[in-house]
Amino acid sequence: MRRIICTFFVVLIATLSFAQNKTIAAGEKLTFTASYNMSGFLTDLAQVTMETSTVKTSKNTFLRLRFKANTYTKWDSYFKIDDYYESYVNPETLQPYLYKREINEGGYYKFMQYNFDPKAKSVKSVKRKKRKDGTFWDENSNLSIGENTRDIVTTLYHIRNLDLDKAAIGSSDTFTVLFDNKQTKVKFTLLAKETIATNIGKKECYKLSISLNDGDVLKGTNSNLIWLTADANKIPVLAKFKIAIGNGELKIQSATGLKHK
């Protein structure tokens, strides 16, 4: 009996320590350059930022995780992108409560909002689109989700919070991501540990591959890669992706406000 109780507490402590946020702090700002590969020549297209901040309500304090993508001004007259993805999470556990995504891409507009109810394991979803005459229409739905289903923003921050130093090369983990009202399994595999030169210095990194179990947005085997620094901050410094219309990469330009100095 004592052994069972002991084992129970070990598992509980291990689970709680896994769930605790040890990596992400409010005030962090990572800036990236998104480039697209045109016949072997990389062309800088947009600036992508990953920012965290504190948002207070009368009862709680949330951590806001925000991705922003904006085309450089030189592209704005041809194809303007003004997107943001944000998630409001529990600062301690990174449990999402509210997710918003607004995309403005060359005249195409879409807004998605998820209100997570972790107790009921459900999500209230709002999808807003723009008609040709400029008016908007909403589509509301209620979705049942799994216990570990997260939005895409929280998933990426959650991966940074994993104990990658304890993972063996070749090991993988699958996460359920709610995207466009569909739950998609995303598999991350730790491919190697390697040192790469970045704009913020030479960094030892975890090289991870990303693949979708269903869906064909991401192409190729081990063609979609992300490098996270092999330190306590685990910041993404480089990402390479291959999609139907070509391939590109995301390179870090600056990193400020990190939790671990």
Add this chain to the structure above:
Amino acid sequence: MRFIFIILGIISTILALVLSILPFGTIAFVPIVSALIFSLIAFKISKKEGKSSSLIKILLVFVIIALGLTIYNISKPNIVNDEIESISKENQTTEDSIEELESIDIEE
């Protein structure tokens, strides 16, 4: 032969000018280099055959213009033009989000 190189030079120069105006970056160097090579070959053949090289000289001027435009565009810093608009939009989004989050009790 001279005629073929002049035609290739014209096509490459047009492509070089278009790509140097558009924000495609270093890819414009491909038609610029091609245009230079074709024009110089056509120029040499013209000299050898004693034919007029004025059109080729015009092409070379356009290639240099394309080269200048490309270098200018590449050296310009990448900026995003959204500061004021973006901040006010972000503030509005935050206010809307706080309203949505008011009813929530974080589970400890």
